[in-house]
Amino acid sequence: MxxxxxxxxxxxxxxxxxxxxxxxxxxxxxxxxxxxxxxxDAADGGPQPVLAVVGRPNVGKSTLVNRLLGRREAVVQDQPGVTRDRVSYDALWNGRRFTVVDTGGWEPSAKGLQAAVAQQAEMAMSTADAVLLVVDAQVGATATEEAVARVLRRSKRPVLLAANKVDDERTHADAAALWSLGLGEPRPISGLHGRGSGDLLDAILDVFPDVPHEQFGVTGGPRRVALVGKPNVGKSSLLNRLTGEQRSVVHDVAGTTVDPVDSLVELDGEVWRFVDTAGLRKRVRTASGTEYYASLRTKAAIEAAEVAVVLIDASEPLTEQDLRVISMVIEAGRALVLLCNKWDLVDDDRRRRLDNELDREMVRARWAERVNVSAETGRSVAKLAPVLRTALESWDTxxxxxxxxxxxxxxxxxxxxxxxxxxxxxxxxxxxxxxxxxxxxxxxxxxxxxxxxxxxxxxxxxxxxxxxxxxxxxxxxxxxxxxxxxxx
CATH class of the missing domain: 3.30.300.20 (K homology (KH) domain)
Incomplete structure (x- = not known):
């Protein structure tokens, strides 16, 4: 210890x-x-300026985000469409803290699921203090980039243009061709190798306003709440219920969420920062591919939170994955709320069995607060804020x-x-x-x-x-x- x-x-x-x-x-x-x-305490400053990173799919946005952060946070894989939601990360450069928002691929004419992803990118831009448009310099400005540039030129936010994948001097001419977008100087950068990243970070700090646009008036910032659990227990549905909008992509297929997705939510007169995380199927060391990195991000989200809300499917027996997630929260030393979701599907017999399962299996966490809710219908969701306050009050005592x-x-x-x-x-x-x-x-x-x-x-x-x-x-x-x- x-x-x-x-x-x-x-x-x-x-x-x-x-x-x-x-x-x-x-x-x-x-x-x-x-x-x-x-x-x-020093880590909890006031409101931070926000940078939204946007661009069409597979131009290297998440790779560049990791380079700006100086650590591997955003999930990266050699295929388009890995990032679906807008995902926020804390960054630090030259002593100044700011927030980087990674977004899914933005295509103005997208339909279906991609349209929902594009909408998330647009919402990120509307709330950011500055926008970074990432373009693949080796491909050049496509019709998509030209359409995006027209939108950004009309916006009231400062815009920076990053010409990504400029890995050596020979490709500098490709970056210069992006002047045609009318967004100012294209800044040559290699998200993979780090070339030009320091100059880009300096430019980002220069365009930030002295006071961030969005302030919530909460000393030290909103309390941080991580929504965690195994796949398909309703984490994204709960976040959407709390925000009153489609903040996270929800689908019947388990594993829709890959990156942690954060949202500012007002509950019971107080602003909270909720983070929706990827469902944990396996131990981190036995996962592979995108699932491996998603598991790492979920673990990091728990450690960055102050209180974790562990969701379990009340309609099904308690599983090893449920207990493993609870253990992760306890080992991270975070306050804990146990949320039994899908309560609308539970009958009296199942309720008695669930009580017995929790008494038998939750020996390490009998002190945890418990709430029975239905994210689908909104049943008892209002009870969440009081138990969060109780858990955090104990955590702070x-x-x-x-x-x-x-x-x-x-x-x-x-x-x-x-x-x-x-x-x-x-x-x-x-x-x-x-x-x-x-x-x-x-x-x-x-x-x-x-x-x-x-x-x-x-x-x-x-x-x-x-x-x-x-x-x-x-x-x-x-x-x-x-x-x-x-x-x-």
């Missing part, structure tokens, strides 16, 4: 058993814990050190740790290192068995609540006077 900032010994209050005697290592030991919370040690002293006196190796370890004092998730650090004279840690966690929840949030227990074993740590 990763241990983080816990404050210095002199700051954490009176010890439980005689206090510190100088046998912990000094500043060097505590330095590894300093500044963690500050770094986390910090118990004062004095109160924590007073409670723990009584607990240890009534139920001391079990003897190990002929010696009984003592808990000298404790502190809650930080919230998000709540993490207790116990300073002891010896190792505490896993069973006793679970006992402390259970009693801690009984005393202080923490409904909807995981609780982590970490043990710091005191060094002996000869400089060695007590045996584990």
């Amino acid at each position: 990763t241990e983080e900032s816990v404050g210095r010994p002199e700051d954490v209050g009176a010890p439980l058993d005689g206090g510190l005697d100088g046998t912990w290592s000094d500043e060097a030991e505590w330095s590894e814990f300093d500044g963690v919370e500050g770094a986390e 910090r118990v004062p050190t004095g109160r924590l040690n007073s409670w723990l002293s009584d607990l240890v006196a009534a139920s001391p740790p079990p003897v190990r190796g002929g010696k009984q370890p003592k808990i000298l004092f404790a502190t809650q290192a930080h919230p998000r998730p709540p993490t207790l650090v116990l300073f002891t004279t010896g190792f505490l068995e896993a069973g006793y840690r679970r006992f402390v966690e259970r009693k801690f929840r009984e005393e202080f609540g923490f409904t909807g949030s995981p609780v982590r227990i970490s043990v710091r074993v005191r060094e002996r006077k000869d400089g060695r740590k007590a045996r584990r």
Whole structure:
């Protein structure tokens, strides 16, 4: 378990058993814990400017997005149409944070599913602070690009033109030919190799306004909620129900969503950032192709969220995939809400069986909030906001050190740790290192068995609540006077 900032010994209050005697290592030991919370808070700035990346299918938009981000986020495959929804990513360049929105291929005359994808691109442009049009320089300006350019020239947003796939000096002339689109200087770039990416990023920062167009007035930004679960449990349907629009592509075939799709949603008078993720069929290491990268993005979306809503199909028995997703959320240390979807398909007999399944299988997460809804009909969807608030309140809570040690002293006196190796370890004092998730650090004279840690966690929840949030227990074993740590 990763241990983080816990404050210095002199700051954490009176010890439980005689206090510190100088046998912990000094500043060097505590330095590894300093500044963690500050770094986390710094990541939550105010509203960020938004860049929409658009272009026709298969011109390398997602590859270029990954290059701008400096990491592999967008799913890339050597075939058109992999990206379907508009997908947002946080980017950082020269100390300035901004949001990059990757979109599906934009074809103004598209029909059917491609028309829905094009509509997502148009919506991304209408809400962005700047637009980056990506053109395949080796192919040149097609009729599609000319139609797109006419739309962009009428827009009120600044537009940058990226001539992609300019991998060497020989193809610079291909980029120059794109002046004909009337969108200003074509910027030669290689999304695959990174050629020209720094200059393009500088140009993007130059065209951003000082104040982003869309501000929601929430300090630190909206709370981040990840919708996760196995395929076809109704994640995209729920997001569409919450937004009141076709925010995600929905189809009966499982696996429609590939990239995480985020939306700002107002629930119960508060703005939330919901992220629809790809359904997890397999473990990441056993998946392949697009499914492998989609699984990685889903895992990253969970880690970037503050609370995860795990959807299960209430009309079917609980599966191994359901339990695996729940475990991923717990291991990521995120607040958890269990949402039983398709409740309109559940009869009384199935409800009783589901209750038994949850009691039997959810041993690790009996503290999770639970809501029964139907994304299809909208039944009980309004109950989601209150349980999200409860889970996040627990996730954010910090118990004062004095109160924590007073409670723990009584607990240890009534139920001391079990003897190990002929010696009984003592808990000298404790502190809650930080919230998000709540993490207790116990300073002891010896190792505490896993069973006793679970006992402390259970009693801690009984005393202080923490409904909807995981609780982590970490043990710091005191060094002996000869400089060695007590045996584990």
